[in-house]
Amino acid sequence: MKERKMKTLKMKDWGLGLGKHVVIAGPCSVETEKQLEELCNSFEREPQIGMFRGGVWKPRTRPGNFEGLGEEALPWLQEVKNRLKIPVCIEVANTAHVEAALKHGIDVLWIGARTTVNPFSVQEIADSLRGVDIPVMVKNPINPDLALWVGALERMYDAGLNKLAAIHRGFADPYDKTYRNKPNWNLAMQLKLELPEIEIINDPSHIGGKSEMIKDISQRALNFGMDGLMIETHPNPQEAWSDARQQVTPEQLLTILKEISFKDKID
Numbered sequence: 641m642k643e644r645k646m647k648t649l650k651m652k653d654w655g656l657g658l659g660k661h662v663v664i665a666g667p668c669s670v671e672t673e674k675q676l677e678e679l680c681n682s683f684e685r686e687p688q689i690g691m692f693r694g695g696v697w698k699p700r701t702r703p704g705n706f707e708g709l710g711e712e713a714l715p716w717l718q719e720v721k722n723r724l725k726i727p728v729c730i731e732v733a734n735t736a737h738v739e740a741a742l743k744h745g746i747d748v749l750w751i752g753a754r755t756t757v758n759p760f761s762v763q764e765i766a767d768s769l770r771g772v773d774i775p776v777m778v779k780n781p782i783n784p785d786l787a788l789w790v791g792a793l794e795r796m797y798d799a800g801l802n803k804l805a806a807i808h809r810g811f812a813d814p815y816d817k818t819y820r821n822k823p824n825w826n827l828a829m830q831l832k833l834e835l836p837e838i839e840i841i842n843d844p845s846h847i848g849g850k851s852e853m854i855k856d857i858s859q860r861a862l863n864f865g866m867d868g869l870m871i872e873t874h875p876n877p878q879e880a881w882s883d884a885r886q887q888v889t890p891e892q893l894l895t896i897l898k899e900i901s902f903k904d905k906i907d
Protein backbone atom coordinates (compact mmCIF):
# COMPACT_ATOMS: atom_id res chain seq x y z
CA MET A 641 0.00 0.00 0.00
CA LYS A 642 1.38 3.42 -0.86
CA GLU A 643 2.38 5.74 2.00
CA ARG A 644 -0.24 8.35 2.72
CA LYS A 645 0.03 11.45 4.78
CA MET A 646 -3.33 12.87 5.78
CA LYS A 647 -3.59 16.22 7.51
CA THR A 648 -6.80 16.01 9.46
CA LEU A 649 -8.21 17.93 12.40
CA LYS A 650 -8.64 16.39 15.84
CA MET A 651 -12.19 16.30 17.19
CA LYS A 652 -11.43 19.15 19.59
CA ASP A 653 -10.66 21.30 16.52
CA TRP A 654 -13.86 20.50 14.61
CA GLY A 655 -15.40 23.73 15.94
CA LEU A 656 -18.19 21.83 17.69
CA GLY A 657 -17.11 22.32 21.28
CA LEU A 658 -15.89 18.74 21.66
CA GLY A 659 -13.42 17.91 24.43
CA LYS A 660 -10.42 15.63 24.58
CA HIS A 661 -12.48 12.47 25.06
CA VAL A 662 -15.75 12.55 23.19
CA VAL A 663 -18.79 10.74 24.56
CA ILE A 664 -21.51 10.21 21.97
CA ALA A 665 -24.86 9.03 23.35
CA GLY A 666 -28.34 8.53 21.97
CA PRO A 667 -30.61 5.79 20.74
CA CYS A 668 -29.83 3.15 18.16
CA SER A 669 -32.90 4.35 16.25
CA VAL A 670 -34.85 7.55 16.55
CA GLU A 671 -38.38 6.30 17.32
CA THR A 672 -40.63 9.08 18.60
CA GLU A 673 -40.41 12.73 19.57
CA LYS A 674 -41.22 11.67 23.12
CA GLN A 675 -38.25 9.30 23.19
CA LEU A 676 -35.91 12.15 22.24
CA GLU A 677 -37.53 14.53 24.72
CA GLU A 678 -37.00 12.05 27.52
CA LEU A 679 -33.35 11.68 26.59
CA CYS A 680 -32.98 15.47 26.46
CA ASN A 681 -34.47 15.72 29.95
CA SER A 682 -31.82 13.29 31.20
CA PHE A 683 -28.88 14.79 29.31
CA GLU A 684 -29.57 18.46 30.00
CA ARG A 685 -26.83 19.79 32.26
CA GLU A 686 -24.64 16.71 31.68
CA PRO A 687 -21.44 18.23 30.29
CA GLN A 688 -19.95 14.77 29.75
CA ILE A 689 -22.21 14.10 26.77
CA GLY A 690 -20.42 15.75 23.88
CA MET A 691 -22.53 14.59 20.94
CA PHE A 692 -25.96 13.05 20.37
CA ARG A 693 -26.49 10.08 18.03
CA GLY A 694 -29.68 8.76 16.51
CA GLY A 695 -30.19 6.39 13.59
CA VAL A 696 -32.86 7.41 11.10
CA TRP A 697 -31.99 4.98 8.28
CA LYS A 698 -31.27 1.64 9.87
CA PRO A 699 -29.24 -0.96 7.99
CA ARG A 700 -30.97 -4.19 8.98
CA THR A 701 -29.23 -7.36 7.95
CA ARG A 702 -32.53 -9.07 7.13
CA PRO A 703 -35.76 -7.47 5.92
CA GLY A 704 -38.88 -7.29 8.02
CA ASN A 705 -37.39 -5.28 10.89
CA PHE A 706 -37.79 -1.59 11.68
CA GLU A 707 -35.73 0.27 9.06
CA GLY A 708 -35.85 3.76 10.53
CA LEU A 709 -38.20 6.72 10.21
CA GLY A 710 -36.12 8.48 7.57
CA GLU A 711 -36.20 12.21 6.85
CA GLU A 712 -39.29 12.78 9.00
CA ALA A 713 -37.12 12.34 12.12
CA LEU A 714 -34.46 14.87 11.14
CA PRO A 715 -36.30 17.98 12.47
CA TRP A 716 -36.62 16.19 15.82
CA LEU A 717 -32.83 15.87 15.93
CA GLN A 718 -32.55 19.58 15.22
CA GLU A 719 -34.73 20.09 18.27
CA VAL A 720 -32.31 17.97 20.33
CA LYS A 721 -29.45 20.11 19.08
CA ASN A 722 -31.27 23.30 20.08
CA ARG A 723 -32.06 21.99 23.52
CA LEU A 724 -28.79 20.31 24.45
CA LYS A 725 -26.52 22.70 22.51
CA ILE A 726 -24.38 19.79 21.34
CA PRO A 727 -23.82 18.46 17.82
CA VAL A 728 -26.00 15.66 16.48
CA CYS A 729 -24.81 12.81 14.29
CA ILE A 730 -26.52 10.23 12.10
CA GLU A 731 -25.55 7.38 9.78
CA VAL A 732 -25.68 8.00 6.06
CA ALA A 733 -25.50 5.17 3.55
CA ASN A 734 -26.19 6.90 0.23
CA THR A 735 -26.28 10.31 -1.42
CA ALA A 736 -30.00 10.84 -0.74
CA HIS A 737 -29.26 10.45 2.97
CA VAL A 738 -26.42 12.97 2.69
CA GLU A 739 -28.67 15.47 0.95
CA ALA A 740 -31.38 15.16 3.61
CA ALA A 741 -28.86 15.36 6.46
CA LEU A 742 -27.34 18.55 5.09
CA LYS A 743 -30.78 20.08 4.47
CA HIS A 744 -31.73 19.50 8.10
CA GLY A 745 -28.54 20.83 9.69
CA ILE A 746 -27.08 17.55 10.95
CA ASP A 747 -23.60 18.36 12.31
CA VAL A 748 -21.67 15.13 11.89
CA LEU A 749 -22.18 12.08 9.66
CA TRP A 750 -21.04 8.52 10.12
CA ILE A 751 -20.56 5.72 7.66
CA GLY A 752 -21.89 2.39 8.95
CA ALA A 753 -20.05 -0.91 8.97
CA ARG A 754 -22.15 -2.31 6.13
CA THR A 755 -21.31 0.68 3.95
CA THR A 756 -17.57 0.78 4.66
CA VAL A 757 -17.26 -2.63 3.00
CA ASN A 758 -18.33 -1.16 -0.35
CA PRO A 759 -15.86 1.25 -2.00
CA PHE A 760 -18.46 2.27 -4.63
CA SER A 761 -20.90 3.42 -1.94
CA VAL A 762 -18.15 5.11 0.04
CA GLN A 763 -16.93 6.93 -3.08
CA GLU A 764 -20.43 8.13 -3.97
CA ILE A 765 -20.92 9.51 -0.48
CA ALA A 766 -17.48 11.14 -0.55
CA ASP A 767 -18.23 12.75 -3.94
CA SER A 768 -21.54 14.10 -2.65
CA LEU A 769 -19.64 15.82 0.16
CA ARG A 770 -17.10 17.63 -2.02
CA GLY A 771 -16.94 21.26 -0.94
CA VAL A 772 -18.96 20.60 2.24
CA ASP A 773 -17.31 21.29 5.58
CA ILE A 774 -18.73 18.53 7.74
CA PRO A 775 -17.03 15.95 9.96
CA VAL A 776 -17.38 12.30 8.97
CA MET A 777 -16.75 9.30 11.19
CA VAL A 778 -16.07 5.98 9.51
CA LYS A 779 -16.98 2.73 11.24
CA ASN A 780 -14.80 -0.29 10.59
CA PRO A 781 -16.13 -2.68 7.97
CA ILE A 782 -18.02 -5.79 9.13
CA ASN A 783 -14.97 -7.96 8.39
CA PRO A 784 -11.50 -7.35 9.86
CA ASP A 785 -10.03 -5.77 6.74
CA LEU A 786 -7.84 -2.84 7.69
CA ALA A 787 -7.39 -1.68 4.09
CA LEU A 788 -11.14 -1.21 3.59
CA TRP A 789 -11.33 0.91 6.75
CA VAL A 790 -8.29 3.00 5.85
CA GLY A 791 -9.49 3.21 2.24
CA ALA A 792 -12.87 4.64 3.23
CA LEU A 793 -11.14 7.34 5.28
CA GLU A 794 -8.81 8.08 2.36
CA ARG A 795 -11.78 8.44 -0.01
CA MET A 796 -13.31 11.02 2.33
CA TYR A 797 -10.00 12.85 2.64
CA ASP A 798 -9.45 12.87 -1.11
CA ALA A 799 -12.89 14.47 -1.51
CA GLY A 800 -11.60 17.40 0.55
CA LEU A 801 -12.88 16.43 4.00
CA ASN A 802 -10.37 16.99 6.79
CA LYS A 803 -12.54 16.48 9.87
CA LEU A 804 -12.41 12.70 10.08
CA ALA A 805 -12.53 10.08 12.81
CA ALA A 806 -12.77 6.30 12.89
CA ILE A 807 -15.15 4.18 14.94
CA HIS A 808 -14.19 0.71 16.15
CA ARG A 809 -17.43 -1.30 16.41
CA GLY A 810 -15.91 -4.76 16.27
CA PHE A 811 -15.92 -7.45 13.58
CA ALA A 812 -18.25 -10.29 12.72
CA ASP A 813 -16.88 -13.59 13.99
CA PRO A 814 -19.33 -16.47 13.60
CA TYR A 815 -17.07 -18.73 15.67
CA ASP A 816 -16.93 -16.57 18.79
CA LYS A 817 -20.26 -15.58 20.24
CA THR A 818 -18.75 -13.93 23.35
CA TYR A 819 -19.21 -10.66 21.59
CA ARG A 820 -21.79 -9.51 19.08
CA ASN A 821 -18.90 -8.10 17.06
CA LYS A 822 -15.50 -9.12 18.31
CA PRO A 823 -13.13 -6.25 19.08
CA ASN A 824 -9.73 -6.36 17.43
CA TRP A 825 -7.60 -3.93 19.41
CA ASN A 826 -4.54 -4.85 17.42
CA LEU A 827 -6.19 -3.94 14.13
CA ALA A 828 -7.51 -0.70 15.60
CA MET A 829 -3.99 0.17 16.72
CA GLN A 830 -2.75 -0.61 13.21
CA LEU A 831 -5.17 2.00 11.90
CA LYS A 832 -3.49 4.48 14.24
CA LEU A 833 -0.11 3.51 12.79
CA GLU A 834 -1.31 3.90 9.19
CA LEU A 835 -3.16 7.14 9.84
CA PRO A 836 -1.60 8.72 12.95
CA GLU A 837 -3.79 11.82 12.82
CA ILE A 838 -7.09 9.94 12.91
CA GLU A 839 -8.74 9.60 16.29
CA ILE A 840 -10.70 6.46 17.11
CA ILE A 841 -13.99 6.29 18.93
CA ASN A 842 -15.04 2.99 20.43
CA ASP A 843 -18.57 1.65 20.08
CA PRO A 844 -18.93 -0.83 22.97
CA SER A 845 -22.67 -1.21 22.27
CA HIS A 846 -22.21 -2.94 18.92
CA ILE A 847 -19.11 -4.79 20.14
CA GLY A 848 -20.71 -6.33 23.23
CA GLY A 849 -24.30 -6.52 22.09
CA LYS A 850 -25.30 -6.61 25.78
CA SER A 851 -25.72 -3.62 28.06
CA GLU A 852 -23.81 -5.24 30.91
CA MET A 853 -20.65 -5.56 28.76
CA ILE A 854 -20.42 -1.87 27.94
CA LYS A 855 -18.46 -0.70 30.96
CA ASP A 856 -15.60 -3.18 30.62
CA ILE A 857 -15.30 -2.75 26.85
CA SER A 858 -15.25 1.02 27.27
CA GLN A 859 -12.48 0.84 29.85
CA ARG A 860 -10.48 -1.50 27.65
CA ALA A 861 -10.81 0.89 24.72
CA LEU A 862 -9.70 3.85 26.80
CA ASN A 863 -6.74 1.84 28.09
CA PHE A 864 -5.76 1.29 24.47
CA GLY A 865 -5.75 5.05 24.01
CA MET A 866 -9.00 5.42 22.13
CA ASP A 867 -10.32 8.92 21.95
CA GLY A 868 -14.00 8.57 22.65
CA LEU A 869 -17.02 6.35 23.16
CA MET A 870 -20.29 5.97 21.30
CA ILE A 871 -22.87 4.36 23.59
CA GLU A 872 -26.44 3.57 22.56
CA THR A 873 -28.80 5.05 25.13
CA HIS A 874 -32.57 4.69 25.32
CA PRO A 875 -35.10 5.84 27.93
CA ASN A 876 -36.58 2.36 28.02
CA PRO A 877 -34.16 -0.12 26.40
CA GLN A 878 -36.44 -3.17 26.69
CA GLU A 879 -38.95 -1.42 24.45
CA ALA A 880 -36.42 -0.26 21.84
CA TRP A 881 -37.35 -0.81 18.20
CA SER A 882 -33.79 -1.94 17.39
CA ASP A 883 -30.82 -3.24 19.40
CA ALA A 884 -32.88 -3.48 22.61
CA ARG A 885 -30.45 -5.83 24.37
CA GLN A 886 -27.45 -3.54 24.15
CA GLN A 887 -28.90 -0.12 24.98
CA VAL A 888 -28.51 1.46 28.41
CA THR A 889 -30.72 3.97 30.18
CA PRO A 890 -29.32 7.50 30.65
CA GLU A 891 -28.89 6.71 34.36
CA GLN A 892 -26.88 3.59 33.55
CA LEU A 893 -24.80 5.58 31.08
CA LEU A 894 -23.95 8.22 33.66
CA THR A 895 -22.97 5.52 36.15
CA ILE A 896 -20.69 3.89 33.57
CA LEU A 897 -19.08 7.24 32.80
CA LYS A 898 -18.50 7.82 36.49
CA GLU A 899 -16.97 4.39 37.03
CA ILE A 900 -14.58 4.22 34.09
CA SER A 901 -11.30 6.05 34.03
CA PHE A 902 -10.52 8.27 31.08
CA LYS A 903 -7.01 8.81 32.36
CA ASP A 904 -5.30 5.46 31.93
CA LYS A 905 -4.48 6.15 28.31
CA ILE A 906 -1.45 4.43 26.80
CA ASP A 907 -0.28 7.13 24.39
Ligand code: PEP
Nearest residue numbers: 668695752753754809846
Ligand atom coordinates in the same frame (compact mmCIF):
# COMPACT_ATOMS: atom_id res chain seq x y z
C1 PEP B 1 -25.65 1.66 14.56
O1 PEP B 1 -24.77 2.45 14.94
O2 PEP B 1 -26.80 1.65 15.04
C2 PEP B 1 -25.29 0.64 13.56
C3 PEP B 1 -26.18 0.09 12.76
O3 PEP B 1 -24.00 0.33 13.59
P1 PEP B 1 -23.03 -0.62 12.73
O4 PEP B 1 -22.91 0.04 11.40
O5 PEP B 1 -21.78 -0.56 13.54
O6 PEP B 1 -23.65 -1.98 12.69
Ligand code: MN
Nearest residue numbers: 668872882883
Ligand atom coordinates in the same frame (compact mmCIF):
# COMPACT_ATOMS: atom_id res chain seq x y z
MN1 MN C 1 -27.60 -0.04 16.83
